[in-house]
Amino acid sequence: MIRAVLTGTGSALPARRVSNAELAEQVDTTDEWIVERTGIRFRHIAGEGETTATLAVDACRAALTAASLAPADIDLIVLATATPDQTFPATATKVQAMLGIDDCVAFDVAAVCSGFLYAVQVADSMIRAGAAERALVIGAETFSRILDWEDRTTCVLFGDGAGAIVLEARESVDDVTDPGARGILATKLHADGRHNDLLYVDGGPSTTGTVGKLRMKGREVFRHAVVNLAAVMGESLALAGLTSDDVDWVVPHQANARILDATARKLGLAPGKVVVTVDQHANTSAASVPLALDTAVRDGRIKPGHIVVLEAMGGGFTWGASVIRF
Structure with a gap:
């Protein structure tokens, strides 16, 4: 296939x-x-x-x-x-x-x-x-x-x-448990526009005619992030026919170290399996997952054959996860 x-x-x-x-x-x-x-x-x-x-x-x-x-x-x-x-x-x-x-x-x-x-x-x-x-x-x-x-x-x-x-x-081979099954194995995405007012920009071409500035209710975003990210990672692994025990690395959206810790605990993942760059880069929105991924690839942590889960949640709300054999 x-x-x-x-x-x-x-x-x-x-x-x-x-x-x-x-x-x-x-x-x-x-x-x-x-x-x-x-x-x-x-x-x-x-x-x-x-x-x-x-x-x-x-x-x-x-x-x-x-x-x-x-x-x-x-x-x-x-x-x-x-x-x-x-x-x-x-x-x-x-x-x-x-x-x-x-x-x-x-x-x-x-x-x-x-x-x-x-x-x-x-x-x-x-x-x-x-x-x-x-x-x-x-x-x-x-x-x-x-x-x-x-x-x-x-x-x-x-x-x-x-x-x-x-x-x-x-x-690529069909059997996802085969080391030859390289590539994107599964992705699961979600969106729920009812939470617009928790994380948004207060401007736009068709509303204010301005770029606007970012506004966020951090406590509420934190609560949704921990629940949604743990759930979608589980969903993506199930779609791929894998479990958290099969995961070598999680590369999460780098928003907040406490969210990363809480999400890992919910999934029963060892903290050492989570790639963390938020301390050096802060939250770079859509750039944060590929930035962290590149960091872990270039420093040798992520190697060919590893099962890697990418995950993120952002304004909208939107959230998702992807399972890849590197």
């Missing part, structure tokens, strides 16, 4: 790295307050000339190098972002042009922090349907540009960055 096999990962971060101590000079907060409640110590903030598209391109180039491919080999680009360079055209088309790809399918997906999981599902479906052979799937954000820097409860939580993976159509 044909599966979408992950053959390369890449990531990119803005040059400017901002510590909690530096933030404390600008807003009423402290390093201790941020670390205790979130686990965050640093984040990267985009500077002049750094945009969602430029970060995405750098991540794509790294992923293509890892996959031993050239840009011309790509026939699909799916970019997940809540902070596009422009309202239109899709930032994916800017990435296409900057990579020098003359023609390929290229579009954006908007599902906030879950966007990368949505993009993975779209690309996987198109590859399995024969509509694409090699895809770049990207999560890229410049969230610093939609933050209210006078709201200490939100501005300390987010950062900028990008992550990308290459998916290729490959023959």
Whole structure:
């Protein structure tokens, strides 16, 4: 059977790295307050000339190098972002042009922090349907540009960055327990728009005509995140015919260290199986899962044959999980 096999990962971060101590000079907060409640110590903030598209391109180039491919080999680009360079055209088309790809399918997906999981599902479906052979799937954000820097409860939580993976159509065995069953084994997605007011941006082209700023009710989001993420990870594993005992690594959305800990406990996973980068990157929305994935691949933790679960929840609410044999 044909599966979408992950053959390369890449990531990119803005040059400017901002510590909690530096933030404390600008807003009423402290390093201790941020670390205790979130686990965050640093984040990267985009500077002049750094945009969602430029970060995405750098991540794509790294992923293509890892996959031993050239840009011309790509026939699909799916970019997940809540902070596009422009309202239109899709930032994916800017990435296409900057990579020098003359023609390929290229579009954006908007599902906030879950966007990368949505993009993975779209690309996987198109590859399995024969509509694409090699895809770049990207999560890229410049969230610093939609933050209210006078709201200490939100501005300390987010950062900028990008992550990308290459998916290729490959023959794979049917039996998911066989080490030869590489690729995306199962993905489960959800959305529930009734919770819009818990995490949203208070602007938009058709409402205020402005970009708006991020607003969040953190306590309520935390409660939903722990329940929803544990449930969808279980659902995705069941779809793949696996259990939590089969999992080598979980690569979660990097929103809050306490959410990561609570979700792992609910699933009975050892903390050592959870990839954590929130302390270094903060919450980079759609970029956080591919950023963390690339980090764990490049430092040698995630190896060929490992069962990896990706998961995320974001505004909407949207949430999802994907099971991959690397």
